[in-house]
Amino acid sequence: MTTQEPFVIAGGGVGGLTAALALAQIGVPSLLFERATAFREVGAGLQLSPNACRVLRRLGVLDALMEQAVQPRYVRLRRGSDGAELARVPLDDAEKRWGAPYIAVHRADLLAALVERARAENLIQISNDSSLTGFIQDEKGVAVTYRFDGEFRRASGAALIGADGVRSMTRSRLIQNGADMPAYTGHTAWRAILPAAGLPEAFRRPVANLWFGERAHLVHYPLRGGSIVNVVALVEDTWRGGAESDPEFWDNAGDGKFLLNRFKGWRGEARELIEAGETWLRWPLFDRPPLDSFARGRVALLGDSAHPMLPYLAQGAAQAIEDAAALAAAVTADRENPAAALTAYSAARVMRSRKVQEGARAQGQIYHLSGVKAFARDLALRFSTPGMLRGRQDWIYAQ
Ligand SMILES: Cc1cc2nc3c(=O)[nH]c(=O)nc-3n(C[C@H](O)[C@H](O)[C@H](O)COP(=O)(O)OP(=O)(O)OC[C@H]3O[C@@H](n4cnc5c(N)ncnc54)[C@H](O)[C@@H]3O)c2cc1C
Structure with missing residues (x-):
């Protein structure tokens, strides 16, 4: 050549x-x-x-x-049903430990x-x-x-x-x-970008938030200097009746009412975010x-x-x-x-x-556990030190 x-x-x-x-x-x-x-x-x-x-x-x-990026200080793991904090995975020394920062950016940026x-x-x-x-x-x-x-x-x-x-x-x-x-995985991501101005100050903090629930989880973090908040609700659709058999399912505009119902047992800020989202885009996930x-x-x-x-x-x-x-x-x-x-x-x-x-x-299976298995997961997280949780990321981030 x-x-x-x-x-x-x-x-x-x-x-x-x-x-x-x-x-x-x-x-x-x-x-x-x-x-x-x-x-x-x-x-x-x-x-x-x-x-x-x-x-x-x-x-x-x-x-x-970096001009547009937010650097989350940690990932905060919480339970959707009652808002309890289970653990924090530190990210603030990413540069020292893994040789580069951990950042959140808008894909367009x-x-x-x-x-x-x-x-x-x-x-x-x-x-x-x-x-x-x-x-x-x-x-x-x-x-x-x-x-x-x-x-x-x-x-x-x-x-x-x-x-x-x-x-x-x-x-x-x-x-x-x-x-x-390409095959539909049975999982769908619902995405919304919310202006931070209309939300409590906690949502603007440089933290990546991850909430666990039954066959669903929620992720949110601020973007662009904390001016907007990225929210992603990830759900297994085969739960209760196979929504994907409905032709409208493949239309990308998502009806927030479905999500409100799907997350109805959730408490705290996770619930506030689901309620605040006016425009949701739905992304069926393929494999x-x-x-x-x-x-x-x-x-x-x-x-x-x-x-x-x-x-x-x-x-x-x-x-x-x-x-x-x-x-x-x-x-x-x-x-x-x-x-x-x-x-x-x-x-x-x-x-x-x-x-x-x-x-x-x-990882998705762990996030989506219910019953005794979810209890065991939560207990294990509570007994893990931040250092242990951070160490579990080494195989990915240190490469
Ligand atoms: C909800 C969600 C959250 C995610 N969060 C993260 C995250 O936090 N961190 C992370 O690292 N990843 C994340 N991802 C994954 C990430 O978005 C994708 O893995 C990444 O965008 C893949 O990049 P790509 O360039 O391979 O493909 P794509 O981004 O899909 O780009 C493919 C490009 O090819 C073009 N194209 C297609 N066909 C043709 C053709 N025939 N001729 C010319 N052009 C063509 C398309 O227009 C497109 O621009 C997330 C994904 C989803 C769905």
């Missing part, structure tokens, strides 16, 4: 943009195709753990992000920081309104087709990185296995089976297309960012042979991301 041959990247989300920046840092150009006409304000809050922030710092993105950095980089060419529709590869390179302004066009490069999200076209074409389809390899020849998957995961360890974007760093490291080690570099990238990432994927699922 000459360093002049670009990598083609499908998808300008967190994963695709970070991959383009990581490749540019080692002198590899990229052509990035993003389906959306512009990088808009989509999604809501994201917690970015030190394993992600370390990479963003190396890529020169973290400083810009993260995308804006990545796009600004990418646009300043000559080696990255971004095309919006460009949807990848197909690709072929041989031993010399990849050729892709994409749709721009209603027309089909072609491009080529040394390799293709499919960073096109959980419904990845690249993955569907690459894996070609009928069992490998795909874990893969044994993310690469086939000169094509590789990255981010949610490779390893979509439930958001219960707050790691989806962080893992996409880790992927990007691993991709650049593998290409640096084998610049002449993109296929070998992608194989090495895959080998470096498959076990790690599978462990996080499985860990996120297990």
